[in-house]
Amino acid sequence: MAKSPGDVVLRLQGVQRSYVSGDGERLSVLRGVDFTLHAGEIVALVAPSGTGKSTLLHVAGLLDSPDGGSVEIGGRDATRLSDGERTVIRSHEVGFVYQFHHLLGEFTARENVMLPQMIAWRARGAARLRADALLGSFGLAHRLDHLPGKLSGGEQQRVAIARSLANEPSLLLADEPTGNLDVRTADVVFEELLGAVRRSGLGALIATHNDALAARMDRVVTLRDGALVAL
Numbered sequence: 057m058a059k060s061p062g063d064v065v066l067r068l069q070g071v072q073r074s075y076v077s078g079d080g081e082r083l084s085v086l087r088g089v090d091f092t093l094h095a096g097e098i099v100a101l102v103a104p105s106g107t108g109k110s111t112l113l114h115v116a117g118l119l120d121s122p123d124g125g126s127v128e129i130g131g132r133d134a135t136r137l138s139d140g141e142r143t144v145i146r147s148h149e150v151g152f153v154y155q156f157h158h159l160l161g162e163f164t165a166r167e168n169v170m171l172p173q174m175i176a177w178r179a180r181g182a183a184r185l186r187a188d189a190l191l192g193s194f195g196l197a198h199r200l201d202h203l204p205g206k207l208s209g210g211e212q213q214r215v216a217i218a219r220s221l222a223n224e225p226s227l228l229l230a231d232e233p234t235g236n237l238d239v240r241t242a243d244v245v246f247e248e249l250l251g252a253v254r255r256s257g258l259g260a261l262i263a264t265h266n267d268a269l270a271a272r273m274d275r276v277v278t279l280r281d282g283a284l285v286a287l
């Protein structure tokens with residue numbers, strides 16, 4: 057659901073997550089992450105490889121549960137909800153974009169953007185209209201019936217971005233969303249992503265290794281010793 061500018065869309069408090077490796081050793085990746093993201097705000101997450109960016113995005117997007125702390129989306133602490141309630145929040149409130157598009161190869165561009173809407177119980181006709189409008193806004197009106205395998209890398213990633221916005225989430229989480237594209241295409245697609253996010257008024261946390269892309273966002277944070285700090 058769209059939020060008013062300034063509304064808190066994501067609040068992490070004291071979030072901890074560790075992994076136990078094969079030889080029984082514990083690796084504490086997140087050691088007390090505090091973070092607040094508001095509607096209309098785009099934040100870059102820039103940190104060296106292996107410091108926990110993906111872990112943080114998975115926990116923030118309710119794909120993974122923290123060992124400690126709270127994850128509030130739209131004012132509700134997801135760590136206190138059932139799996140079913142978390143799934144509903146994830147599908148209605150959170151959009152994800154990954155480095156690799158993860159489109160379903162046997163479905164067309166339009167169908168890939170319709171699917172999450174139908175899973176969230178939107179009527180087929182309305183889902184189709186929204187898919188066509190979204191894909192059109194990314195310059196893909198002539199690619200609606202194409203299978204992902206018939207699209208260029210940039211087009212595939214645009215479809216993935218359109219899909220992430222299909223259910224009008226309040227929160228967008230992106231993990232190297234243009235990291236798999238050549239520099240020029242990455243630049244264009246990233247600009248389109250930022251434009252779409254700004255128009256939607258949602259809050260976005262976008263992990264990138266690219267300082268130039270990070271500089272186009274509203275603020276930059278990094279992970280240091282398992283905590284999130286401003287850069």
Ligand SMILES: Nc1ncnc2c1ncn2[C@@H]1O[C@H](COP(=O)(O)OP(=O)(O)OP(=O)(O)O)[C@@H](O)[C@H]1O
Pocket residue numbers: 075076077083085103104105106107108109110111112
């Ligand atoms: N399921 C897992 N089991 C054990 N260790 C894991 C698991 N997932 C991640 N890790 C470890 O946790 C640390 C953080 O991983 P994560 O993928 O979050 O880092 P990242 O900052 O996203 O890295 P990159 O930029 O390379 O994608 C790494 O040392 C990784 O090996």
